[in-house]
Amino acid sequence: MSNELYISSTQKGERIALLQDKRLIEYHFDNAESHFAVGDIYLGTVKKVVSGLNAAFIDIGYEKDAFLHYHDLSPNIKSLNAYTKGILNKKPFSTKLKGFRMQPQIDKLGKITDVLTKGQPILVQVVKEPISSKGPRLSCDISIAGRYVVLVPFANAVNISKKITSKQERQRLHKLLYSVKPENFGVIVRTVAENKDIQDLQRDLEECVEKWEAGIRALKSAKSRDRIVTEMDRAASLLRDMLNDDFDNIVVDDKDNFDKISSFLQSIAPEKAKILKYHNNTKSKLYEHYGIEKQLKSCFGKSVSLPSGGYLIIEHTEALHVIDVNSGNKSTKEDDQEATAINVNKEAAKEIARQLRLRDMGGIVVVDFIDMKKAQNRREINEVLKAEMKGDRSKYTILPITKFGLAQITRQRVRPEMNIITKEKCPTCSGTGNIQASIAVTDTIENNLEHLMEKQNESGVSMILHPFIYAYYKEGLVSRQMKWFFKYKKWIKLTKDTSLGVTDFHFLNSHGEEIELA
Structure with a gap:
C-alpha cells in the first residue's frame, strides 16, 4: 500500500490531499487564520453553569461560548484548577509539576x-x-500529543x-x-511506539514536556481568552500520526513550507526526509500536475459513480446523512438479482x-443498500464495510444491516464537514441564461494585458487560464504568447487551471498576487 501527501499553499491556507495507491482518501x-482547532489549549472564563445540563459554558474568545460537560472535566480537575489559580497568582509552582500536591479526584x-463557579478562570482544551x-x-x-506518546x-x-x-x-x-x-x-503509549527504542520514546516524551512547560510559562502572563498551547498545523499532525514505511512521497509547492516540513521530518523520522519533494513546475499547479x-471534482457531489456503473446519492440533513445505493446501468452478467445486488x-x-473519511462526515449516517434476501449476504456486506473502515482514524460504530437493507453508522465529528462545490455556474451567463459571445x-x-503592460508598465506579469484558452495562446510555431514577447519585450507566463470556467482568467504580478482589473 502506497501513501502520498500533497500540500498546496494558497493565500487563504493550505490544501492537503492524502492519496492511497493514487486514490484520494x-x-x-488548513486555514492560515484558523483558531479553536482540536488540541488547542486556552485560558477560559466560566460564563454560565447550567445544573440542568450538568455542564458549563466557557468564554475562550469565540463568538459563542464553548460547551464543557461534567464528563469532560477529568477526574483531576481540582488539581488542574488549583495549579492554574496558583500560576495566575504568581505562586512558585514548578512547570514540571515536581512537588505539586495533587487534590482528591471528583466523583464520576x-x-x-x-x-x-461563574467567573472562575479555567484551563481548557478544544476537542471539537x-x-x-x-x-x-x-x-x-x-x-x-507526540509521535509515540501522549x-x-x-x-x-x-x-x-x-x-x-x-x-x-x-x-x-x-x-x-x-x-x-x-x-x-x-502517559498514553501510541500504536506506532511498538518495538521502538527507549531513546526514541524518551526523546518524544521530553518534547511533550517541553511543550507543556512553554505553555505554563505563557500562562503566567496570560489573560482570559489567550491561547496557551497551539496544536501543530494539519499537515504536520497528519505526518506525526500517520507517517510509516508505506509513505512514498510528500510533495509541497511552497519553499517556506518545504523547509518547515523538512525540519519536522528530520526531528521525527530522519530516514524519511528523502521522500519530501519540492514542486517548482511553473507550467502547471501542483494539484493539476498530479491529477x-x-x-476532487469527481469525488465531491451529490452523486458519486461506482466502477461497475452503479452510483451513490449522498444527502445531508441537520440531523443525519443519508446515502442511497443504486445499481444504475450495472451490467447483468450475474445469474440473478441477488448476485447483482451483492456485487x-x-x-x-x-x-x-472512503467518502466518510474524505468528506469527514460525522454524526449519524444511514445507508440504504440494495435489498438482499439472504441474511448471510447482508452479513458479508457488513464485514466488507467494517474491513474498509479499519483505516479510519475517527471513532466509529457500525450496526448490522437490517432486513430492509439499512446500515446505521455513527462517526465521531470533531471538525466541520469538508465540502467542495462541484456544480458550477455557467461562466458565460453566470446562471442567468442570457448568453453573450x-x-x-x-x-x-x-x-x-495591453493596459497592464503599456499604461501601468507592469513587469513579471503571469496569467491563469482555463486549459482551452491556454492551448489557444500556446499553439503554433510562433504562438500568440511569443507574439506578446515581441510586442511588449517582456515574457508573459501562462498557467492552466481546470478549476476555472472557460471565460475566467486571472492576472498575477511578480509577487504572485492577483491584479485587480478595472
Whole structure:
C-alpha cells in the first residue's frame, strides 16, 4: 500500500490531499487564520453553569461560548484548577509539576456546580471545533500529543494502545515509560511506539514536556481568552500520526513550507526526509500536475459513480446523512438479482468508507443498500464495510444491516464537514441564461494585458487560464504568447487551471498576487 501527501499553499491556507495507491482518501483545508482547532489549549472564563445540563459554558474568545460537560472535566480537575489559580497568582509552582500536591479526584456521578463557579478562570482544551451554529466543545482532561506518546498532566498511569496486542511488548513499554515519565504526569503509549527504542520514546516524551512547560510559562502572563498551547498545523499532525514505511512521497509547492516540513521530518523520522519533494513546475499547479484537482471534482457531489456503473446519492440533513445505493446501468452478467445486488453493494461499501473519511462526515449516517434476501449476504456486506473502515482514524460504530437493507453508522465529528462545490455556474451567463459571445474572452484578455503592460508598465506579469484558452495562446510555431514577447519585450507566463470556467482568467504580478482589473 502506497501513501502520498500533497500540500498546496494558497493565500487563504493550505490544501492537503492524502492519496492511497493514487486514490484520494483524505482532503483537508488548513486555514492560515484558523483558531479553536482540536488540541488547542486556552485560558477560559466560566460564563454560565447550567445544573440542568450538568455542564458549563466557557468564554475562550469565540463568538459563542464553548460547551464543557461534567464528563469532560477529568477526574483531576481540582488539581488542574488549583495549579492554574496558583500560576495566575504568581505562586512558585514548578512547570514540571515536581512537588505539586495533587487534590482528591471528583466523583464520576457528581454535579458541575460543586466544581465550577461563574467567573472562575479555567484551563481548557478544544476537542471539537465550531460546527454550524454550535461553539467549540471543550475538555479539562488536558493532553499533549507526540509521535509515540501522549502526555497527560495531573495523572499517574501509563496506558498502552489496545492495538498493541503482544503481552510481552505491552509489558516492556509499560516498564520503560513508567521509569522515565515525570512526577504527576501520565502517559498514553501510541500504536506506532511498538518495538521502538527507549531513546526514541524518551526523546518524544521530553518534547511533550517541553511543550507543556512553554505553555505554563505563557500562562503566567496570560489573560482570559489567550491561547496557551497551539496544536501543530494539519499537515504536520497528519505526518506525526500517520507517517510509516508505506509513505512514498510528500510533495509541497511552497519553499517556506518545504523547509518547515523538512525540519519536522528530520526531528521525527530522519530516514524519511528523502521522500519530501519540492514542486517548482511553473507550467502547471501542483494539484493539476498530479491529477488531484480532477479527483476532487469527481469525488465531491451529490452523486458519486461506482466502477461497475452503479452510483451513490449522498444527502445531508441537520440531523443525519443519508446515502442511497443504486445499481444504475450495472451490467447483468450475474445469474440473478441477488448476485447483482451483492456485487454493487460490495463496491458501494468500499466507496462509502472512503467518502466518510474524505468528506469527514460525522454524526449519524444511514445507508440504504440494495435489498438482499439472504441474511448471510447482508452479513458479508457488513464485514466488507467494517474491513474498509479499519483505516479510519475517527471513532466509529457500525450496526448490522437490517432486513430492509439499512446500515446505521455513527462517526465521531470533531471538525466541520469538508465540502467542495462541484456544480458550477455557467461562466458565460453566470446562471442567468442570457448568453453573450464567449469568443470575446480573448479580446478582453488582450485589452487588459495591453493596459497592464503599456499604461501601468507592469513587469513579471503571469496569467491563469482555463486549459482551452491556454492551448489557444500556446499553439503554433510562433504562438500568440511569443507574439506578446515581441510586442511588449517582456515574457508573459501562462498557467492552466481546470478549476476555472472557460471565460475566467486571472492576472498575477511578480509577487504572485492577483491584479485587480478595472
